[in-house]
Every structure is written in structure tokens, then in C-alpha cells.
Amino acid sequence: MSETLLEVRDLVTGFDTDAGLVRAVDGVSFTVPKGRTVGIVGESGCGKSVTALSIMRLLPRPMGRVLEGQILLEGKDLIQVEDEEMRQIRGSRISMIFQEPMSALNPVHRIGKQLTEVYLEHLDITKVEAMNRAIELLGHVGIPSPEIRVTEYPHQLSGGMRQRVVIAMALACKPSLIIADEPTTALDVTIQAQILELMQKLQVEMGMSIILITHDLGVIAETCDEVVVMYAGRVAETGPVREIFENPKHPYTKGLLDSIPRLDHPRKTHLSIIEGMVPGLLELPPGCRFQNRCPYKEDLCVDTPPTMESISDEHGVACFRWRDIK
Helix, strand or coil: CCCCEEEEEEEEEEEEEEEEEEEEEEEEEEECCCEEEEEEECCCCCCHHHHHHHHHHHCCCEEEEEEEEEECCCEECCCCHHHHHHHHHHHEEEEEECCCCCHHCCCCCHHHHHHHHHHHHHHCCHHHCCCCCCCCHHHHHCCHHHHHHCCHHHHCCCCHHHHHHHHHHHHHHCCEEEECCCCCCCCCCHHHHHHHHHHHHHHHHHHEEEEEEEHHHHHHHHHEEEEEEEEEEEEEEEEEEHHHHHHCCCCHHHHHCCCCCCCCCCCCCCCCCCCCCCCCCCCCCCCCHHHHHHHHHHCHHHCCCCCCCCCCCEECCCCCCCHCCC
């Protein structure tokens, strides 16, 4: 068993709205081992990004806040630390790669200025040293002519280059954990593959852990060691990627996997679909949140929320009928 770097325990994150308090994340638990990649997958609105922002303590204030639970980074609860200490932890120990690089980068500042700010905030070095490190790091993430790129603005770079800059900013102080929130969604397929390959290469070189948030099961299969399947703010299933893909035990996980085109079934002309829609956060059913779309639904599912059951040491599922799923 790998040593645990991050442990999220029973996390509940809520938002104040005109209609009342909604729980966007409701009792989420998972661990991130050192040097491993954990994928969080699910449909839009299932709570993936809110979980990431909760870990980073970047929830929009005052409406968003962590209501319950713990976020333990090597034993230290990030929910309890003071704001100033959390600012030091961000960037130096945990960094985040955002989905849209044009939103993550300031359009009115040159690339070099934005990169050197990270070094100057966390390290006791001069501006010249920070710029030299920025140029070296841009080269390390595969940007050609980095000494020229540091003088340019974000709009002068391609989408792939901008995402490499964002990755460079996240890696600047060699953090233990990178949270990548759909880092390839805005890029074309060829560039997606390059970015994912770059992240895997840097992970091996630096020994960091990665939380990869995505809706793409192909990306999960290609890059992750473990996967957390979320649905409507809760964890539906979690375990090693190979085990989940070969033996899914939650109807939602099985539905997601059945909807993927497969080369070993060339005569399959119609993709399976999951009927219905994810319930709104203000309209969540009292029992299992997947019940209105589940072909395995029984009376118990209507009013009783399932708890996480252990199928094996690492494989868990929140479903009453997981034994019936083949």
C-alpha cells in the first residue's frame, strides 16, 4: 500500500442560494496516495470541481463554504488552518491546473511576470533569479524559445502553449499534489494527448500526486491509477482503475462504461445510454440519488440512501444491489 498524501473525509460543501442552502458535495470521501494519480469522473454538475475548490479553499465567498468533514494533507486539516497559512500551502504544496487557460492567465500581464510572481511569493529569490527559473521551467514543459515566450502575452500563444504555461505555473514550487480540473477539455485531440503525456512525464520526474478531474473515461483509463465515480454530489463507486473498468458494481458506473464505443464489438451499432437527467440540487430524492435513472431500482432505494460497502480492500460501492450487476 502506498503512503497517503491527501485524505478527504465526509466532505460536505454547501452554497447559499435564494432558494436556500444546497449541498453541492455531500459526504464525499477518498484518499490520494503519494506519487499516484486519482481520477474523479462524473457528469457535469456532479460536484467534481466543487470538491477541488474545497480542497484548495477557493470556494466563492460568502455563499460557498465547507459545512462538514476534513481535508487532511499529510495529517493536517486544511479546513482548520488560517488564511495566511493556506495561501502559503497553495502553490508550494498544492497547485491547481484550471480548465480554461485563458481564464487562468491574466491577459494584461506578460507570461514571464505571471510565472515569476509564483517564485517571488513562495521563495526568497531575486527577480532576476525568478525570471531565469521561469525560462528554464517553460523549456522543461516543452515550450520552444522560452526566453522569447516570457516576453509575450497569453493571447500571443496557442491554446496548447497556454495550457503548458498554466502547468508550468502549477509546478513552479514543486508541490506534492496537483489538482487538474479538466485540463484538456478546451484543446484539440492531438494537443490533449501531448498535455496528458507531459503531465505523466513530469509526475515521474517530480514524484508528485495528481487529482485528475474529467468526464472522459478514456482519459481515466489512460492516465489514472485509481478512480472516484461521483453522481449528484456523492461518491457512487471508487477503486483501482483496472478493477472498476473490468468489474463495475454501480449501475451508474456500468452505464458510463457501456456508453463508450468499443473496438472489440465492431458490430455494435448503437451506443447504450443512461435514460433521464441528473436531479437538480434542490430536487434531490431522499434515498439513492440515481434511483430515477436506475434499471435496478427497488423499494429500498426510494427512501434510504445507500452507504459505501467494501467489495475488496480498495474497491467500494454505494449501492444496495451491487451483487446483481454483471
